[in-house]
Amino acid sequence: MKTNDIILQTATKVVLFLIILFSIHIFFAGHYTPGGGFVGGLLTSGAIVLLLLAFDMKTVSKILPVNYIHMIAVGLLFAIGTGAGALLFNVPFLTHAFGHVDLPILGDTSLHTATLFDLGVFLVVVGVTMTIIQTIGEDE
Amino acid sequence: MINFLILPILIPLVTGVLLIFAAKRIMLQRWIAGISSVIAIILSALLVQKVRVDGIQTLDVSSWEAPFGITLVSDMMSALLVLTTSIIAFLCLIYSFWSIGEAREKFYYYAAFNFLIVGVNGAFTTGDIFNLFVFFEVMLMASYVLLVLGGKKAQLRESIKYILVNVISSALFVIAVAYLYSVVGTLNMAHISVRISEASQGNPPGIITVIAVLFLIVFGLKGAIFPLYFWMPGSYYAPPAPVLALFGALLTKVGVYSITRTYTLFFYHDTGFTHQLLSFLAIMSIIAGVIGAIAYWDIKKIIIYNIIIAVGAILFGVSAMTTDSLTGSIFYLIHDMIIKAALFLLAGIIIAIAGTSNLHKISGLIKRYPGLGWTFFIAALALAGIPPLSGFVGKLLIIKGGFEAEHYWGAGIVLMSSLLVLFSIMKIFINGFWGTPRAYKGEDKVPVGKMMIAPVILVVIAVFYGAGSEYVYPYILQAAETLANPEIYIEAVLKEY
Numbered sequence: 001m002k003t004n005d006i007i008l009q010t011a012t013k014v015v016l017f018l019i020i021l022f023s024i025h026i027f028f029a030g031h032y033t034p035g036g037g038f039v040g041g042l043l044t045s046g047a048i049v050l051l052l053l054a055f056d057m058k059t060v061s062k063i064l065p066v067n068y069i070h071m072i073a074v075g076l077l078f079a080i081g082t083g084a085g086a087l088l089f090n091v092p093f094l095t096h097a098f099g100h101v102d103l104p105i106l107g108d109t110s111l112h113t114a115t116l117f118d119l120g121v122f123l124v125v126v127g128v129t130m131t132i133i134q135t136i137g138e139d140e
Numbered sequence: 141m142i143n144f145l146i147l148p149i150l151i152p153l154v155t156g157v158l159l160i161f162a163a164k165r166i167m168l169q170r171w172i173a174g175i176s177s178v179i180a181i182i183l184s185a186l187l188v189q190k191v192r193v194d195g196i197q198t199l200d201v202s203s204w205e206a207p208f209g210i211t212l213v214s215d216m217m218s219a220l221l222v223l224t225t226s227i228i229a230f231l232c233l234i235y236s237f238w239s240i241g242e243a244r245e246k247f248y249y250y251a252a253f254n255f256l257i258v259g260v261n262g263a264f265t266t267g268d269i270f271n272l273f274v275f276f277e278v279m280l281m282a283s284y285v286l287l288v289l290g291g292k293k294a295q296l297r298e299s300i301k302y303i304l305v306n307v308i309s310s311a312l313f314v315i316a317v318a319y320l321y322s323v324v325g326t327l328n329m330a331h332i333s334v335r336i337s338e339a340s341q342g343n344p345p346g347i348i349t350v351i352a353v354l355f356l357i358v359f360g361l362k363g364a365i366f367p368l369y370f371w372m373p374g375s376y377y378a379p380p381a382p383v384l385a386l387f388g389a390l391l392t393k394v395g396v397y398s399i400t401r402t403y404t405l406f407f408y409h410d411t412g413f414t415h416q417l418l419s420f421l422a423i424m425s426i427i428a429g430v431i432g433a434i435a436y437w438d439i440k441k442i443i444i445y446n447i448i449i450a451v452g453a454i455l456f457g458v459s460a461m462t463t464d465s466l467t468g469s470i471f472y473l474i475h476d477m478i479i480k481a482a483l484f485l486l487a488g489i490i491i492a493i494a495g496t497s498n499l500h501k502i503s504g505l506i507k508r509y510p511g512l513g514w515t516f517f518i519a520a521l522a523l524a525g526i527p528p529l530s531g532f533v534g535k536l537l538i539i540k541g542g543f544e545a546e547h548y549w550g551a552g553i554v555l556m557s558s559l560l561v562l563f564s565i566m567k568i569f570i571n572g573f574w575g576t577p578r579a580y581k582g583e584d585k586v587p588v589g590k591m592m593i594a595p596v597i598l599v600v601i602a603v604f605y606g607a608g609s610e611y612v613y614p615y616i617l618q619a620a621e622t623l624a625n626p627e628i629y630i631e632a633v634l635k636e637y
Contacts, residue, residue, distance in 0.1 A: 072160070073157050076157045077157055080150070080153060080154060084150060086143070087141075090142055090143075091142070092142060093146045093201050094201050095202055095203040
């Protein structure tokens with residue numbers, strides 16, 4: 001039976017970007033308020049899952065030709081690298097650094113190495129969720 | 141360098157991640173994994189020497205001071221165990237090159253292997269009870285992968301059992317930690333020890349004893365003590381030899397280490413109950429293990445039941461709580477890690493040649509494989525503790541400590557068990573290596589010479605560990621003194637205390 005999912009597909013094309021924008025917002029919000037790499041990652045993978053539901057696996061892998069297992073590894077490298085950076089300065093592992101920087105457009109911005117760590121978490125969460133969902137999806 | 145003690149955890153972690161990228165290129169994977177584990181051995185040997193010279197090493201991760209952040213602590217016991225783990229990991233790795241098969245190598249075998257080592261080394265090093273749980277989980281996740289990789293029917297069946305048991309015990313672990321936290325209000329192990337001592341002036345509160353028993357159940361499930369070993373003979377039977385050697389040599393020992401750590405650092409106030417219980421369970425483990433080891437006619441099963449006997453002997457030494465018996469326990473713990481790895485790898489070769497692990501269907505191997513036969517023979521003698529091999533000193537000290545603590549019948553059973561261990565392992569030697577040689581299908585394809593490298597090195601280490609025990613003894617004694625006197629550990633972690 002051919003299902004008519006034109007409403008879902010049209011809505012997805014708009015909602016997808018809203019979800020991803022919101023996930024980026026949540027990701028950066030995690031710096032001082034609730035949020036962070038984990039929920040941000042879950043939201044992003046939620047967006048990709050919506051794409052999978054509306055279209056099919058072939059289309060999605062054409063749009064996003066990403067090897068999610070490599071994505072996990074890249075995320076882990078970010079997280080470990082942030083921690084191991086402390087070794088270069090001879091301070092305990094995972095010690096973070098932060099400071100205020102004057103950026104051209106954004107003005108006075110506080111930068112924190114924890115964001116890099118969180119980016120690693122973000123990538124791992126997206127990678128793991130998508131690997132699980134793809135593996136289950138392939139079984140059919 | 142301030143971060144020195146984290147390197148044996150960090151190196152396999154980075155290696156594991158890099159190996160994910162190289163998944164399809166087998167030779168590259170082998171080189172990366174091999175070189176990184178050699179570096180890990182060198183660094184952990186340097187760490188042992190550093191602890192020997194400068195005393196206990198601590199690292200307040202993320203610069204949060206103890207007891208508020210997570211502290212990693214390398215005392216002599218943990219440094220020695222990390223060194224042993226690194227050596228066994230390297231040897232199991234090179235054994236895998238010729239035995240694990242291309243299919244597994246392409247499916248993240250080496251990555252999972254390295255993550256397992258991260259978990260084991262982390263569990264040995266951490267000084268925070270919740271962080272211990274985290275490293276247990278890292279180790280277990282990797283072990284699930286290694287157990288199920290290959291997807292044979294027996295593997296899938298045993299994986300379900302194994303995962304179920306471990307999920308339940310992990311849940312209990314969190315519950316136990318939560319109980320402990322609600323009573324003492326801290327997670328730092330040194331600080332927990334201080335708080336329990338303060339609460340136990342004169343008479344320890346009953347809740348502490350309850351928590352002690354809860355921890356015994358949790359770690360007993362991982363460490364396979366009586367009556368919680370039921371899952372082990374089946375689950376360890378399923379995976380291939382190098383994975384089995386890793387599990388048998390390392391995973392149960394992490395449980396044993398955790399019992400030793402918690403029962404010497406936290407729960408040493410109500411020894412009349414907790415340590416009596418521990419000694420009873422240890423003796424029952426020895427008896428149950430001996431019965432299994434004698435009853436079975438299957439090479440793998442016999443050696444797996446010997447793990448339970450060893451766990452019993454080590455924990456009996458811990459329960460006696462004298463410096464002698466603790467020295468013996470640590471001595472025997474390291475001996476058992478080395479010799480179990482050697483035996484499982486040798487058993488793997490026998491099974492690869494014969495195509496079966498049933499002793500009734502194997503005989504006369506010594507005609508064609510004399511090297512294999514005699515290596516197995518020496519390993520068997522070392523396991524049983526024939527002097528001057530490595531099992532002897534440890535068992536002697538455990539029994540001596542048992543007599544000092546007036547556990548006469550317990551020490552007697554440990555003594556008797558050696559004889560039956562010898563019998564069970566000689567059964568493999570007599571039935572498998574003597575008798576009329578048979579022709580086995582496909583035995584010419586087995587690269588016996590290359591596979592022999594790792595077990596031969598392990599047996600040589602075991603021989604030197606026993607014969608050179610005079611040189612090893614000061615290190616072990618230092619480790620035991622820290623266990624016997626918790627103040628040393630507490631002072632190193634909390635400094636101002």
